[in-house]
Amino acid sequence: MNATVRLRNALAVVLPPLVLGVLFLAAWQAWVVVSDVQPFVIPRPTDIWRSFIDDFDLVWKASVVTGMNALVGLVLGSLIGFVVAVLTNRFAFVSDLVNPLAITVAAIPAVVIVGVLNNMYSLDSQIPRRIMVTISVFFVVFVQVTKGLRQNDATQMELMRSYAASPFDTLKKVRLPNTMPFFFTGVRTAAPLALIIALVSEYFGGTQDGLGSKISGTLNGSNKALGFAYVLGGALVGLLFFAGSNLLEYLVVPWRRRGRSK
Amino acid sequence: MENSMTVSSPEAGTSPAVAIRGVNKIFNQGKPNQVDALVDIDLDVQPGEFISLIGPSGCGKSTLLRLVADLLEPTSGSVTIHGKSAHQARVDQDYGMAFQQSGLFEWRTVERNIELPLELKGWDKAARRQRSQEMLELVKLPEFAKHMPWQLSGGMQQRIAIARALASHPKLLLMDEPFGALDEMTREHMQAELLRICAAAGTTVVFVTHSIPEAVYLADRVVVMSPRPGRITEIVSVALGRDRSELTREATDFFARVTEVREALRGIEMADHAKGIDDR
DSSP states (O other): OOHHHHHHHHHHHHHHHHHHHHHHHHHHHHHHHHTTOOTTTSOOHHHHHHHHHHTHHHHHHHHHHHHHHHHHHHHHHHHHHHHHHHHHHTSHHHHHHHHHHHHHHHHSOGGGHHHHHHHHSOTTOSHHHHHHHHHHHHHHHHHHHHHHHHOOOHHHHHHHHHTTOOHHHHIIIIIHHHHHHHHHHHHHHHHHHHHHHHHHHGGGSSOOOSHHHHHHHHHHSSOHHHHHHHHHHHHHHHHHHHHHHHHHHHHHOGGGGGGOOO | OHHHHHTSOSOTTTSOSEEEEEEEEEESTTSTTOEEEEEEEEEEEOTTOEEEEEOSTTSSHHHHHHHHTTSSOOSEEEEEETTEEHHHHHHTTOEEEEOSSOOOOTTSOHHHHHHHHHHHHTOOHHHHHHHHHHHHHHTTOGGGTTOOGGGSOHHHHHHHHHHHHTTTOOSEEEEESTTTTSOHHHHHHHHHHHHHHHHHHTOEEEEEESOHHHHHHHOSEEEEEETTTTEEEEEEEOOOOSOOOTTGGGOHHHHHHHHHHHHHHHHHHHHHHHHHHHHO
8 A cells, every 4th residue: 555545545534524523613603703692602613712722721730630530530440340350250140240230330320429429538639539430430341341251252262171271371361362352442431431420520519620610610600712611621631531542452452453353 | 080081091002092982972961952962972093093073063073072172071981082081181282173263362473373282381482482483384384473363364374273283293183174164275275285284293183074075085084973863873984095185086986985975974864854754
């Protein structure tokens, strides 16, 4: 494949959503200008951008607070979810016990737990939010890894048996590598969730320095442009999470690149 | 029960490569879905012999192979490999195995796939690497050592699987339709390659297939099996000599043996068909 063909292929992927996005912003701008919508109702995209540039340090600080909460929870939740899934997989009854629980917890609006946690820690602590994110991420990753551990290639398992491999060797050399794509499906699913949970957790009290508090604070006020600038900050952090988890998968699970199947 | 099996056959030199004695295999015994997979199987495979197991699906040929491999345990009877219990033979990695799916580990390079059984046996890295190079030469793919499995064609993947099965130089090779997923051209090429490889090392082979020409082309003896319950109905001696080539496939003797196996199988089909009418 030569360079021009590759460039054309890349453009074919990138260009359509880019055009759509630009068109959307242009339509928004045009609508606000033409219908003379007041800036405290809906701000113009250009004003949001100006606000984002002018108050970048404010947006940056809030993004770092919420981003760190989400990241800490994502990493902890993923690790704990992975380890617990591997441990409980050795004992079928434990995963049978935890699995329905995981699904139930995923279905109820568990963020309310953060209200309880807030009472347990000091007012300026980020720990309740991080715990909340950890819990949410844990269940997503746990369910995926459990699923992965149960889906082993029959031929590979028979081969390992024919080698008289120990259960530990089979786990280390076959089942865990086989589970990695599932683990990363979990992490990729949990990454945007982590950010949303971190944001929403801030609505339940505690220190008001993150994106969630800033967004709800400013969007209720008159400086809507700044409010949307915070939203933009959140979107960029979300994008970073998405890209980061995909990159990690690309690096750790090279055999699944380019949608290859076995 | 495994201990009782290990004591048999003191004179290892004269013992058959595989001895199957009075083996029965019943799945789900005592339950409504009980299946008599194998009934009264007796079979001796001599060292260096190539045996094809053939029969319609459900005849238990794959089950029989798995009993030899100790991937399943017989309900009654015994399986010994060079005088050892099947279990001990498995623990000692006395046999290699290949399946219809290559079962290559997609996160390992070709050479590290071949080295896996050696790794589990505790070989050091240098010895492993040397052996995997040797095996890649044997299957004529030395330039693919660093490739990943997905970069290889189906036939090449299957050759790597065979290289892996033979990596610890086992005297016995167990194969379950290893060429079943390959196209006809590749398949015939792989059959010739397999004969070359096994002749070079004097490997004993038990080969499950449902292709009649494949069974005849490869084997010294073709074991014909019938289903419900699975049993051996006939053993056809091929006697085409060990030196087989593409010409063998066009020889009159070859066709005669193919016809013999086909008729043995047709006999099963007729009986099965008649029984089917009675049953339903």
